[in-house]
Amino acid sequence: MAVLLAACHHLFAFVKKRLIDAVYRMVYSVNMLTVTINRSLKDSVYEQVASQIRQLVASGALVPGTTLPPVRQLATELGVNLNTVARAYRLLKAEGFLVIRERAGVSVAAPAKAIGPTEQASGLHELRTALARLRQAGMEPDELRRLTQRELLAVIDTPKGASDE
16 A cells, blocks of 8 residues: 555656646736746747847837836735746847836837948848748748737737837
8 A cells, every 4th residue: 555655746746746747827816017037948948038028018018108017016926036037037128128227117118210231231131030930940930920920910910008109
């Protein structure tokens, strides 16, 4: 009986670990900001946080001036180290998506009035590189066109309720 009980305990622990590893997600949602961490993805946690906030800003779901939660609060809600969130915020600041003010918090940056030639060339290079990688990975040209169109619409379409200012 003890052997059977021990075997069941080990089996339960194994299954529990597999389930937690497979579906472990932490979600933080407040004021139009929803961040989901999926530990089964290959992307690091800070990259997941940055990517999701970047998309929300680019789509207009987070408008300029929107205050984001403090590093400590978001890290606690997501169950991650505060340096992870701080790194994501610093990256987004460097990319021009966020403004970080000492003691005043983090907010969404207003988009630039015009793109400079250096930024345009750099962005186009990144876009071409991403498209070339997808094509080399086996994506057919028609599928690549559809994907590009869908992603472009996701970035430029403003969600309902957001202003077009």
